[in-house]
Amino acid sequence: MNQDSILRSLVADNLVSDPAGARGRLLHEAAKLFRDKGYERTTVRDLAAAVGIQSGSLFHHFRTKEEILKAVMVETIRLNTALMQAAVDAANTHRDKLQALIRAELESINGQTGEAMAVLVFEWRSLSEESQVHVLELRDIYEQLWLEVLETLRQDGVLAADPFVVRRMLTGALSWTVTWYRPDGGLTLDDLTAQVVAMMGLTSL
Amino acid sequence: MNQDSILRSLVADNLVSDPAGARGRLLHEAAKLFRDKGYERTTVRDLAAAVGIQSGSLFHHFRTKEEILKAVMVETIRLNTALMQAAVDAANTHRDKLQALIRAELESINGQTGEAMAVLVFEWRSLSEESQVHVLELRDIYEQLWLEVLETLRQDGVLAADPFVVRRMLTGALSWTVTWYRPDGGLTLDDLTAQVVAMMGLTSL
DNA sequence: GACGATACCAAGCAAGCGCTTGGTTTGTAA
């Protein structure tokens, strides 16, 4: 399963909007605007203009502005959970599984879904509490993937720290790359992955 | 120099507002509101109500709402730079200096200045570009402290990764603790510091 | 080629926003 086929399968199951369709294009533009200007500073007029319609027409597709934010987050988590799962399955050793997870998360943050991932991190508070609960349930599945791999490394005696703490630290560290990492800066995502592994003292395994 | 005397010295030099004064109290309440609701969702009426005055009276102390956000950020950086400097100076070995920095940053994020630090991380985009430039200059001083210590560890052969990358990863990891760490959760800041050091494979030194 | 759903437009409403204004109270010092 490569990335494209994973995406197509999710689209087929109606779990993620077709990026080529009207809804998918809007969500993509919304993610960009939300990341660049923030959710609150982005007006429905901005969103409408980005896809070339009138602001009122947005409400034919979404009932509220917040529903757009939620859709961006939900679809992003669904896609990335599937990508992570595939990355873990494809790796063999425990250490390689962790490296695959790190690499996959760096890619989701700094690649195609980067805008949406940034929104997930920085616009969290703009979601209503009810929506937060719903999105959190999805995120738990995602987190479980990480914890299982980290736990095995802990049992192998390779990881000295608590898996829960490590996962949260890695969440922060990897998310934060969105604020400084630029692919054209002479550092590839593979380099970056290697740096993280090195930082954790796992290079010589 | 303990924390209190550092604060007092900055207040005396007019670099930080007296927390007991009108301006200092407003900035503290503003930081809380900005963290809890976000800058955009916080109205000048909210800010005024938090200190018990009318919304229009705010503009006797600050020319614009953004000036309040900037003041929160500037004063927080000034205070924390001084605290970090003191923490580094007080430690002896290179490894202890790093541990002192980690501990100090965790404290600034999860202690007294926590609200303001969260604002610095999550409300950055709400600052005008001109203000961002000004605040960035202050932050560079702060960052230099870290880089010097990390560089020494690198030269000692203790740190395998690039100091610049490590600092940025640590920025993210430590900042992110504000979203999940709770002092009453059975994990002290000392524990947390130890976990970070362990995660970096620096325990046995 | 009539029909119904889907997608959209043009216009604007009600509410909330940052900020201004003109005037009053409070604190300080001669």
Place this chain on the structure above:
DNA sequence: TTACAAACCAAGCGCTTGCTTGGTATCGTC
């Protein structure tokens, strides 16, 4: 006591916001 500035209030202006409304294209289907 007087004088003056700093601190604050009460009211509201002008603008932007999310969203609604009533109507018009567009398109697949029988």
